[in-house]
Amino acid sequence: MEKNNNIKKISFPHMGNYFYALKPLALLLADEVIMPPPITKKTIELGTKHSPESACIPFKYNLGNFIEALDLGANILVQSGGGCRFGYYGEVQENILKNLGYKFEFLKFVNDFSIIKISKYIKLNNPELSYFKIFKTILFSYLRVRLIDKIEAYLRMNIGFEVKNGDFERNLKLFLNELDKSKNILDLSKLKKKYLEILKNIPTKKPQNPIRVGIVGELYVLMEPFSNFNIEKELGRRGIEVHRFCSVSSILHDIFTFDSHTKSFLKHAAPYLKYHIGAHGTESVGLANKLRKQGFDGIIHVKPFGCMPEVNAMSALHRMAKEHNFPILYFSFDSQTSETGIKTRIEAFYDMLMMKKKRDTMQI
Amino acid sequence: MENNKLKLYLGVDIGSISTKAVVIDQQNKIHAQSYIWTEGDPIGAVKRLLDIIKEQLKDKNYSIVSVGTTGSARELIGSILNATIVKNEITAHAIGTLTFHPEVRTIFEIGGQDSKIIIIQGGMVIDYAMNTLCAAGTGSFLSSQAKRLNIPVEEFGEYSLRADSPTKIAGRCTVFAESDLVHKAQMGHSKENIIAGLCNAIVNNYLNNVGKGKNIESLIVFQGGVSKNVGVVKSFKEIIGHDIVVDELGHLMGAIGIAIIAREQGIEKLFNFSVRDTDFKTVGFECGSCPNNCEIICVVEDGKFLDGWGNRCNIGIEKARKKWS
Numbered sequence: 270m271e272k273n274n275n276i277k278k279i280s281f282p283h284m285g286n287y288f289y290a291l292k293p294l295a296l297l298l299a300d301e302v303i304m305p306p307p308i309t310k311k312t313i314e315l316g317t318k319h320s321p322e323s324a325c326i327p328f329k330y331n332l333g334n335f336i337e338a339l340d341l342g343a344n345i346l347v348q349s350g351g352g353c354r355f356g357y358y359g360e361v362q363e364n365i366l367k368n369l370g371y372k373f374e375f376l377k378f379v380n381d382f383s384i385i386k387i388s389k390y391i392k393l394n395n396p397e398l399s400y401f402k403i404f405k406t407i408l409f410s411y412l413r414v415r416l417i418d419k420i421e422a423y424l425r426m427n428i429g430f431e432v433k434n435g436d437f438e439r440n441l442k443l444f445l446n447e448l449d450k451s452k453n454i455l456d457l458s459k460l461k462k463k464y465l466e467i468l469k470n471i472p473t474k475k476p477q478n479p480i481r482v483g484i485v486g487e488l489y490v491l492m493e494p495f496s497n498f499n500i501e502k503e504l505g506r507r508g509i510e511v512h513r514f515c516s517v518s519s520i521l522h523d524i525f526t527f528d529s530h531t532k533s534f535l536k537h538a539a540p541y542l543k544y545h546i547g548a549h550g551t552e553s554v555g556l557a558n559k560l561r562k563q564g565f566d567g568i569i570h571v572k573p574f575g576c577m578p579e580v581n582a583m584s585a586l587h588r589m590a591k592e593h594n595f596p597i598l599y600f601s602f603d604s605q606t607s608e609t610g611i612k613t614r615i616e617a618f619y620d621m622l623m624m625k626k627k628r629d630t631m632q633i
Numbered sequence: 634m635e636n637n638k639l640k641l642y643l644g645v646d647i648g649s650i651s652t653k654a655v656v657i658d659q660q661n662k663i664h665a666q667s668y669i670w671t672e673g674d675p676i677g678a679v680k681r682l683l684d685i686i687k688e689q690l691k692d693k694n695y696s697i698v699s700v701g702t703t704g705s706a707r708e709l710i711g712s713i714l715n716a717t718i719v720k721n722e723i724t725a726h727a728i729g730t731l732t733f734h735p736e737v738r739t740i741f742e743i744g745g746q747d748s749k750i751i752i753i754q755g756g757m758v759i760d761y762a763m764n765t766l767c768a769a770g771t772g773s774f775l776s777s778q779a780k781r782l783n784i785p786v787e788e789f790g791e792y793s794l795r796a797d798s799p800t801k802i803a804g805r806c807t808v809f810a811e812s813d814l815v816h817k818a819q820m821g822h823s824k825e826n827i828i829a830g831l832c833n834a835i836v837n838n839y840l841n842n843v844g845k846g847k848n849i850e851s852l853i854v855f856q857g858g859v860s861k862n863v864g865v866v867k868s869f870k871e872i873i874g875h876d877i878v879v880d881e882l883g884h885l886m887g888a889i890g891i892a893i894i895a896r897e898q899g900i901e902k903l904f905n906f907s908v909r910d911t912d913f914k915t916v917g918f919e920c921g922s923c924p925n926n927c928e929i930i931c932v933v934e935d936g937k938f939l940d941g942w943g944n945r946c947n948i949g950i951e952k953a954r955k956k957w958s
Contacts, residue, residue: 309924499945587846594759609705614763617723621758628757 278303280338281347282331285492286421286441287517289449290413293406297391297398298376299345305338308495312337317604319365325573326603327489328358330496335362339371349378352548353578355489383524411521412457413448418516419461420444423468425513429505430473440467478630479510480622483560485553486571487579490602491515497571497602498611504569507619512565514556515549534559541585550578554585557597561589566622567596574603596621639664639695643686643904644892645679645714646722646885647671647706650745650772651858652678653888654686656697661732661893665689666885675706676713680909687906697904701725701895703887705746712932712940713913717900722887727751727758729890730854733880738850741869741877743839743859745772750843762843770838772858774807775865778814778831782824786862789828793864796829803834810834832864836872851875856883911935920949933957 279299281291288304295302306312308330316333335346346366348359359377366373376394378387388403420441428437444464451457482504490496491513504511523530534555535545541558545551557568570586572579583599590597598618600611641664646653648671656665667685671678701718702711703725711719730740731753740751748771752760764771779786793799800822803809810831817827840849855877859865861884869877882889912935920927929949931941938957941950 306924310926311924590760591846591848594754596760599762610763613705613721613723616721617758617761620721620724621761624757625759628755 276300277345278343279345279347280305280335280341280343282334283308283493284489284517285494286417286445287414287492289445290417290517291410292449293413294410295347297403297406298347298394303338303341303343305334305341308334308493313604319369321361323575324358324361325354325575326496327355327487327493327573328362329604330489330493331358332362332365335366336369339366339373343373345374345376347376347378351379353576355548409454409457412454413451414517414521416448416457416461417445418518420464420468422513422516423465425501425505425511427468427471427473427475427510428502429508429510430475430479432472432474436471437468440464440471475510476508478626479508480566480619480626481510481512482567482569482622483512483514483556483565484569484571485513485515485556486549486569487573487576488515488520488549490571490573492517496573497600498608500569500571500600500611500615503612503615504619507615509619509622512560515552538585541589546578546581546585548578550582553579553582554589557586558589561593561595566626567598567618569598569600569618571600571602574601596625637694639693641690641695641697642892642896643697643700643714644725644888644890644895645682645700645702645704645710645716646725646887646891647675647679647702647704647710648722648744648746648887649705651884652682652704653885654682655885655888655892656686656690657889657892657896659896661889663882663885663889664693664695666888668884671706675710676913676915679710679713683906683909698901699895699898700902700904701891703891708940708942709915709930709932713934714904714908715902716895717902718891718895718898720891720894723749723751723761723763724758725887725890725894726856727753727890728893729886729888730856730880731756732889732893733882734852734854734878737852737854739847739853741839741844741853741855741860742857743771743835743855743865744857747771748839748843748857750839750847750849752847760847762845762847764843770807770835770842774810775831775835775859775862778811781814782818782828784824784828790832790861790863790865790867792825793829793832794867796823796825798826799833800826800830802827802830828864829868832862832868833872835859835865836868840872849873849875852878854878854880854883856880856886858884860884913939918953920944920952922948922952929953931957
């Protein structure tokens with residue numbers, strides 16, 4: 270009825286910096302992309318207020334993002350996911366938002382990420398597009414994801430050792446800005462070259478043999494820094510080299526290669542796991558065990574409070590830690606977790622790894 | 634030496650319930666110690682503490698050369714006392730305990746609001762855990778149940794020793810434990826048996842929750858306020874089947890540990906007691922520069938900005954600095 274309603278404005282939730290990567294793809298389905306405001310306390314307050322109490326924390330963040338985007342005028346929302354009960358979250362969120370009185374279209378990609386199906390879906394919604402254009406955009410978005418992951422992985426491993434505080438973060442922001450403006454695949458390869466060069470030239474004072482910690486667990490709290498109280502930054506600031514395997518690239522890679530990662534992680538998880546335990550639980554165990562064999566100093570396991578696949582993984586991790594005297598620190602995140610408690614535990618973890626390292630080097 | 638002043642090291646452990654301080658020398662001899670209630674006012678508690686410490690040291694010719702702070706208010710008190718080191722309580726407890734019990738393998742610590750387990754091998758922390766989301770099985774739960782049964786918490790342990798068959802009480806969650814306790818009391822179980830059951834419940838909760846998946850080996854040292862409760866100690870011994878050492882200095886171990894860490898670190902900064910007369914105020918304000926609305930807590934020393942916490946970025950602190958410059 271209103272004129273405004275004719276303009277299609279699409280939005281989808283934040284997770285790390287991936288919003289920038291998926292923007293071109295979303296643009297195929299609408300005239301405009303609305304980026305929800307960065308996640309803040311207000312987001313989680315809104316999300317918690319309207320969510321079922323026992324839903325896990327990613328549900329609440331997503332809902333908060335949706336509400337903030339709708340308030341900015343979005344009229345198409347996208348939700349995806351699967352693996353655990355997350356796959357059903359879209360249905361519930363749609364109902365909650367409709368009951369709140371919002372009018373919008375809700376697109377769900379659940380447990381169904383084959384390129385052909387996604388392309389068909391886009392074609393259905395926007396018949397004027399050619400398949401060539403759709404495939405090209407999917408590829409472009411995928412490459413953007415890959416690039417973000419590449420840059421962030423480098424950042425994660427070096428940010429703790431920067432000489433001048435804030436160098437890396439400032440450049441990450443510049444990078445994301447330029448990424449947002451990039452138009453084609455050629456731009457991306459230029460960007461990649463430029464920023465890897467810039468990052469490598471940022472002065473760092475990395476010790477020869479720094480403490481290396483792997484971070485594993487549920488994918489949302491792993492990848493959204495607000496939800497894990499910037500745990501990677503906190504670790505980095507203490508001079509720990511942080512490694513994380515799980516990223517959107519790794520998930521997409523799994524989808525394109527018939528779960529090759531997941532299968533290999535089950536092998537790595539032996540003898541602690543025999544069968545898959547759902548979602549990323551297998552990866553948590555497999556990766557932890559693999560990193561242990563590679564000589565990592567410790568593992569940090571994160572999950573939303575009440576996450577079933579990761580609770581499954583924890584039993585296996587407990588056994589591994591016990592048998593090999595391998596330090597694992599567990600965190601459960603919810604909306605009211607105290608930041609001080611997390612800092613205390615990380616500090617103690619660091620002290621412990623440091624003392625251990627000192628002793629080990631002295632023995633050699 | 635021209636001034637043969639005794640070099641001393643002050644360690645302060647500011648917990649949620651109690652505040653502890655010790656003054657040690659090079660040989661780990663304790664020259665002064667104090668243990669008082671925090672009563673929700675860490676700054677006031679530390680000032681009272683310093684009075685007590687100064688009184689205990691008045692006959693000595695000494696100088697305090699380093700100060701360390703630990704416990705949940707460590708950062709606040711650390712900046713007030715101008716501490717040379719601020720460290721978490723896990724490391725402090727481990728270092729303190731290792732000094733007095735070099736052969737320790739497991740440390741149980743149950744305090745007012747939290748509980749932890751520290752596993753030590755070859756004189757080093759190799760694993761630890763802290764209770765996560767809830768305060769079940771900690772000192773505050775015990776004291777609230779003591780109040781319900783109208784027994785002073787100090788006598789709690791004695792009652793438990795007199796029990797002939799401990800009542801079974803669910804230990805998983807405080808709320809369940811409490812309703813269990815009420816039901817059993819109404820059914821006619823004796824206070825002694827209920828209290829013994831409660832002690833068992835706390836131990837089971839601790840072992841299932843904090844101690845899960847840990848290699849508990851002797852020597853086991855039990856610390857924290859709850860270690861003063863003989864009933865809980867007895868339950869621990871029965872359930873684990875190992876002997877347990879309760880150090881009479883157990884409640885001071887965090888403070889001793891941080892004093893030792895301050896000494897070993899080697900940074901010396903002369904400390905005097907003038908802090909007692911300084912006016913410290915903590916002021917909280919909401920930043921308001923973005924929707925995060927960080928709650929920033931600032932310590933203001935005689936009207937001047939000293940330190941602040943709680944901000945996610947630098948904007949809030951700059952604001953605070955301008956406010957009290």
